[in-house]
Amino acid sequence: MELSGWGRALTAEVRAWRPERAPGLAEAFRAEREDGVIVYAGGRSYGDAPLNGGGDVIMTGRLDRILSADWESGEVVCEPGVTIGDLMRIALSHKFIVPVSPGTGFATVGGGLANDVHGKNQHRHGSFGDHVQWVDLMLPSGEVKRITPDADSELFNATVGGIGLTGIMLAMSIKLRRVKSNAVLMREKKARDLDEFLAMQDEAREKHAYVVGWIDATARGRSLGRGIMESADDSQGETDAPPGGRIRMPVEMPGFAMNRVSISLFNAFYYHRLPFGGRERQAPITQFLYPLDAIEDWNRLYGKRGFYQFQCALPEVESPVGLRKLMEAISGAGTGSFLAVLKSMGKWGRGHLSFPMPGYTLALDFPSKPGVIELLDRLERITLDHGGRIYLAKDGAMKAESFAQMYPKLDEFRAVLDRIDPNRVMDSDMSRRLKIRG
Amino acid sequence: MTSNKNRKESWLVLGASSSVARAFARAAAEDGADIILAGRDMDDLGRTAEDVSVRTGRDVDVIAFDAEDVASHAAFVEDAVNRAGFLNVFLAFGAMPEQDEIDTDFALAERSIAVNYTGALSVLHRLAPHLEEQGDGHVVVLSSVAGDRGRLKNYVYGSAKAGLNTYLQGLRARLFRKGVSVTTIKPGFMDTDMTWGIEGMFLVASPDQAARACLNAARKRRHVVYVPFFWWGIMNIIRHIPEFIFKKMNI
Ligand SMILES: Cc1cc2nc3c(=O)[nH]c(=O)nc-3n(C[C@H](O)[C@H](O)[C@H](O)COP(=O)(O)OP(=O)(O)OC[C@H]3O[C@@H](n4cnc5c(N)ncnc54)[C@H](O)[C@@H]3O)c2cc1C
Ligand SMILES: NC(=O)c1ccc[n+]([C@@H]2O[C@H](COP(=O)([O-])OP(=O)(O)OC[C@H]3O[C@@H](n4cnc5c(N)ncnc54)[C@H](OP(=O)(O)O)[C@@H]3O)[C@@H](O)[C@H]2O)c1
Secondary structure, three states: OEEEOOOEOOEEEOEEEOOOOHHHHHHHHHOOOOOOEEEEOOOOOOOOOOOOOOOEEEEOOOOOOEEEEEOOOOEEEEOOOOEHHHHHHHHHOOOEEOOOOOOOOOOEHHHHHHOOOEOOOHHHHOEHHHHEEEEEEEOOOOOEEEEOOOOOHHHHHHHOOOOOOOOEEEEEEEEOEEOOOOEEEEEEEEEOOHHHHHHHHHHHHHHOOEEEEEEOOOOOHHHOOOEEEEEEEEOOOOOOOOOOOOEEOOOOOOHHHOOHHHHHHHHHHHHHOOOOOOEEEEEEHHHHHOHHHHEEOHHHHHOOOOEEEEEEEEEHHHHHHHHHHHHHHHHHHOOOOOOEEEEEEOOOOOOOOOOOOOEEEEEEEEEOOOOHHHHHHHHHHHHHHOOOEEOOOOOOOOOHHHHHHHOOOHHHHHHHHHHHOOOOOEOOHHHHHOOOOO | OOOOOOOOEEEEEEOOOOHHHHHHHHHHHHOOOEEEEEEOOHHHHHHHHHHHHHHHOOOEEEEEOOOOOHHHHHHHHHHHHHHOOEEEEEEOOOOOOOHHHHHHOHHHHHHHHHHHHHHHHHHHHHHHHHHHHHOOEEEEEEOOHHHHOOOOOOHHHHHHHHHHHHHHHHHHHHHHOOOEEEEEEEEOEEOOOOOOOOOOOOOEEOHHHHHHHHHHHHHOOOOEEEEOOHHHHHHHHHHHOOHHHHOOOOO
16 A cells, blocks of 8 residues: 655555554564565654555554553553554643643654654653653564663663664553643744844743744745744643544645745734734643644645655754754745744753754745755755754655764664664665665 | 433443444543443453543443353353443444355354354343343444345355344334334444455545444434445445346446
């Protein structure tokens, strides 16, 4: 069957397994095969991390059971296909939250760990791997091992952010964080240009648990880098649960729907809807964390050819200059981006290939049209020149040489893979494209 | 469910390792019922039990049940009835061996009948007096559109489900007299293990959609429900194709 990542620009013809029971997962993994295998979980990575053209994928979405929960300590044990959004809603009813959550609740805990995902609170609570206490990992040999940050920490660090290449996670234990309510108190404020934006975020992250910025990637000149900053903190009081309904993108939008004009208009609208003094309100945390989840299949907005997402991180000191260059390249190219996100991060991820680093991260979508690869190439160059890195969860275009320069712990990662997977059982389109095994 | 606020509703889920049954258990528990999971794969049932109880806070029990072992059904039903509050029944088990494999191995035909027909009758037969005594409640059974007409590709399975459908018509009349509803669900395609990898599927229901449809059908005391509902139209056409044409068709 044909599968694609969330961006739908890259596809793969695969033999897919979809076990519904735990022994079925092991059985699928141990099946005879000539080419390698990789897990496809929620499919919310944009590029080719969960794809394996010509080979096998094992879909884990049906293994979505919570195996135990301790509402004193906040420790939950999950099958790998439990979605972070489900876990969040269940945890909230016991006054806990998943401490780190990406911008979609449809990512699974398996995918969350394999990309060591980060949220809007990265500067305060780190990334997903910092909250996982153990993982039952089926190694490429078929052996099942419980790995923890302490026992065989090298294997643990290779698995956190290891884009599925160390084996199959069968279950994991996550430590939830206690909260007082299901809500956050959020503030929105306008920033007129990039410098103001960075100054505001620098200040906000000292004070607030969550900080994120929406940036108008079509604005140029004096307005370059203008946007809206959101900051938020745990609220003391409950709020009404968000309505459960979701709108569905009923049909594929024609490719031309996402053009320069519609994108600029959207961005201008998004920017100007907010009064200059900003505003403050109480919001359900799920609504705050997952704004796009209200529209099912929103990726179809980009038409059949799909889109790419570019997300890079730049170190603190390089950020002001590097971000300006990136924004100039983007607004100059005129392809535009529907919603661009700029946020600060404060901590390194623990995995060999973890993305987070102290500094800033910028993420944008580009429709898959002629010229997009050249633009991505330029952005890759700028990122590299400023000591930054591109996020594997989003990437579908980076070159292998750049990847090797961006991830200095690649050798340690390779050493673990050579030890546990000498026959290269695990394989993916991303692993081949980025020559991760050398 | 019929409204009686003080009553503790339970759903007995037979064949609980099916993904539709799993989704049904979650949905029924979300709506406030306690659950008894019954089936053969005890490890899997244990996982689902924990999951449903963590997600919903309801009580979830597990009992071993083998549809083919009819001798054990009387004791099984005793046990289930003792553990249940106010009893409702969701029957999900079924077996669909490939027709061409059945053609060369009669044991597979026997198994299909033993599970889909005899097994279902046996357990429903023993549950019926308890339901009558209760004087209210719901029975929902996953049958199949395959029972609507004997097809080249599926006629042994189809005939077992057809027998089941006829049995359910009678059971419906019997239990109706005591206030219990009996709903025959005829799924077209559901996206489960049974159909994974089969080419040419269309109008497929996800397990969650199918489970919700079953629960709604029970609440409305429906008699026969196609899932997804378009299948009513499709089967209507298929039922009306003249036999001299139908026998030549490759479906
Ligand atoms: C709208 C949207 C917003 C997002 N926002 C953010 C964000 O704010 N921060 C962020 O960090 N990311 C974000 N992401 C990216 C997303 O969180 C990651 O791509 C995540 O890994 C997706 O999880 P998944 O379950 O969909 O996994 P998939 O995309 O299916 O797979 C991801 C990787 O995990 C591996 N994997 C999954 N399960 C297992 C397992 N059981 N065993 C071994 N390997 C496994 C796969 O092989 C693959 O390499 C966003 C994505 C979307 C669509
Ligand atoms: N999927 C479809 O498109 C479709 C269409 C029409 C009708 N149906 C019907 O829907 C129901 C659910 O099936 P499914 O699609 O979820 O397929 P499935 O995953 O194969 O489920 C079948 C279930 O029946 C159970 N079972 C088989 N033999 C049993 C026995 N002797 N005793 C107890 N349980 C037994 C299996 O349990 P074990 O774990 O013990 O094997 C399994 O849980 C079945 O009745 C099927 O006929 C399905």
